[in-house]
Amino acid sequence: MTTTMGAKGQVVVPKAIRDEVGLQPGDPIEFELRDGEVVLSRGSREMRPLGGRYADTDLLTGLMEDHAREVAEDLANDRR
Incomplete structure (x- = not known):
């Protein structure tokens, strides 16, 4: 799936992907660089x-x- 980055660097995670991994508004997202690619994953929900x-x-x-x-x-x- 492809989306477009806004002027402030914001992107929308497509709904199908959010639903598949159970992402909800306010959930932390981690960014990682791997071999020149940006990888997003759900961040830790620990308090x-x-x-x-x-x-x-x-x-x-x-x-x-x-x-x-x-x-x-x-x-x-x-x-x-």
Whole structure:
């Protein structure tokens, strides 16, 4: 599949490919150079520790739980 790069270097990953590998908005994407080619792969979804004043709180855990709940609700609504 072919797509075009925009003026800011942005490209759209075709929907068929996003669906095949399960990419969702907000998922990290890793870029790698291999023998002169650019290879994209899904990045790690591991949680990174928060810094600053929120480092010793459960804020990230709460945000991740809220996000997972919203995604599940969206999926349930899409299936109706």
